Amino acid sequence: MGIDKDKCMSAAAEMRHRADARMQAKKAELHPPTIEEDPQKLYHELEVSRIELEMQNAELHRTQAELELSRNKYAELFDFAPVGYFTFDARGVIREVNFAGARLLGIERRLLADKPFISFVADTDEREIFVSHLERVLQRKDMQKCEIRLTVKDETVIHGQLQSVMVDTIESRDGYILCSIVDGTLGKQLEAEIQDAREYAENIVETVREPMVVLNSDLKILTANHNFYDAFKVTPEATIGNFLYDLGNRQWDIPGLRVLIEEILPNDTVINGYEVEHDFPGIGRKTILLNARQIFRENVGSHIILLAMEDITARKLLEAEIQDAREYAENIVETVREPMVVLNSDLKILTANHNFYDAFKVTPEATIGNFIYDLGNRQWDIPKLRVLFEKILPHKTVLNGYEVEHDFQDIGRKTILLNARQIFRENIGSRIILLAMEDITSRKLLEAEIQDAREYAENIVETVREPMVVLSSDLKILTANHNFYDTFKVTPEATIGNFIYDLGSRQWDIPGLRILIEEILPLETVINGYEVEHDFPG
Structure with a gap:
């Protein structure tokens, strides 16, 4: 304010000086100097005042024109700003709104004047938030923010992001509230989608059966799944936020793992089937198969590392056993x-x-x-x-x-x-x-010869005129000739395969025959002329 006052005083002095100069010039043209100074001096003062007033009036007109131009310029900026601007009174009643604000609510601009903004707030809880927001704006006199849901045209609900500040006016000490409103619905949807994606990814990490950790670019653990904690006997408290190599009393400071993370992954974003063998305190020697993915996050200029692990110790033992079995089978x-x-x-x-x-x-x-x-x-x-x-x-x-x-x-x-x-x-x-x-070529030849010999013997048996049988070591009949069947009135079906003593309703159970077969033949392989007498039925 002091600077503006000094400018005004300086401008007035300048105008007075200019008016005085113009008056002197005019006097020199109209009247030469006279002895009567007082009337002339008074005239001079009046003329200077008149000219000064004319100049002030011209300056005021010019300033008013500039103010009008500036006001129109800022009115256009207000009206056509891409952000919704509202002016509220202390009760939240709409005094003015720009085109973007009217489009945001879906109502013609002229219909919004004197309308309580709270009528667009979605529900009771949101209205309380808006009322509290207005109170803070009036009390603190600085920029205040809040987010509320608004019901706009066709009952559509949007997420409004409000920024409000109290503006004083010359006409009234109460002033008005200037508020910008941005439709944050898309942002909220994106946030929800990002949250869903994050939860989806975390659920995947938690669901996979293999132990899995997610590392940041500093190799600190961002998250790990339950199977990791269970397999390596560590807790979330001792894991999350810790340097990977420091985990579990530095049991993860494994040379092979360092090679993977520090030498291989910087040159290759995907690694599958990287094998590490290590003695882990408390769980013993393990062979771990690692899959690693390095994911660059362009929006934050960093990367994360997904590290999935499979304990293949048992599988390696099985593979060794399978190899042994394969070699055994091949042998x-x-x-x-x-x-x-x-x-x-x-x-x-x-x-x-x-x-x-x-x-x-x-x-x-x-x-x-x-x-x-x-x-x-x-x-x-x-x-x-x-x-x-x-x-x-x-x-x-x-x-x-x-x-x-x-x-x-x-x-x-x-x-x-x-x-x-x-x-x-x-x-x-x-x-x-x-x-x-x-x-079996040779065997087939031998079998053919044996078959020939058997047929030859059978032909001999069949050819001899006397009844004849051939017995096995169990005294069962292997074969008999036609004369045997004819003489003793038996059939091949009732003879072949039967015990000699059971033959023909046991008519061959002859004491003399038993003596021959059971007592004499075991001592002599050949017996000729052994006589047996017996009554045969029929």
Whole structure:
């Protein structure tokens, strides 16, 4: 205010000086100096005052025009501002509102004058907030903020963000309240979505079965799931906010983990299957498989690290046991004397033993990975083998004694006896076929010779004129000739397989026969002319 007063006084002095100069010039033109100074002086003063008033009036007009221009300029700024501006009286009644404010409420500007703003506030609780806001504005005289829900056109509810300040006026000591209102609905929705996304992410972290931690760019733990606390015997209080390497008496200061976080992740944002082995106090030696993701947060210029862990200690032991079992099985395959191959579900050879290579004159290089039918210039493309693989094994997992006869190049005609086992591997949804082979060519020749000898003996038995039987060591009848059946009036069905003494309603239970069979024959292999007399029924 003091500066404005000084400016006014300076301007008045300047105007008076200018008026005086103009008066002197006019007097010099109209009247030369005379002796009568007093009337002239009075005239001079009056003329100076008149000119001064004219100049002041002109200055006032100019200032008024500038004020009018400035007022119009600020009125336009108020009216067309992109933010809703309201002026309230002390009771919250709308005095003025700009276009943005009217659009915000969805009501014509002219209809908002003298309308209580509280009528747009959504509910009772929100109205109390607005009333308290007005009271703070009136009491504190500085900028006050609040957020309330407003019911606007079509009963739509928006989130209004209010900033209000008390403005004094010259006309009234009470002044008015200037309030800007921004529609924060989108911001609230985004906040809700961000919160939902955060809760969703936290629920994922908490739900995954593997232990999991989230680190900030300083490697301090932001969050961890229950499985992490449970697996590594730590508490949330001793975990959240702590440096990863300091966790649990520095049990996480693992060289392999440092390499991952400090050397690998800075160059690669995604790491899967990174294996770390370490002795953890209280839980023992563990093999941990780590998956890491580095996520850059552009809005805050930093990054977070997601670290998921899987304890594969038991799995490693199982893998070792499986490897031992595989080696054991391969040793069995290699040790068995018969040729043997293992096929996959596509009938390609996974492995074969030395005896297979030796028996069929093929090499491992020409065998492993090849289709069974293509093996050895397609010498294994055998019709009966196709029947086994394509028709029988799909319905049977075990097949023993399947006989195949074939002319093999370089080794001649062979009779092969096959045993097949189909093993389903549920964990990978496939199967393997074990195929063991026995070359029974020589045996088949011997069997043929034995069969010939048996038929020759049976023909002799049948040819002799006397009744004749052949007994097993259990004294059961293996065979008898026609003359036996004819002489003793029995049938083959009532004879073959029966105990000699039970034959023909026990008519062969003869004391003399028992002596021969049970007492004499055990001591002598040949008895001739042993006489037995007996009454045979019929």
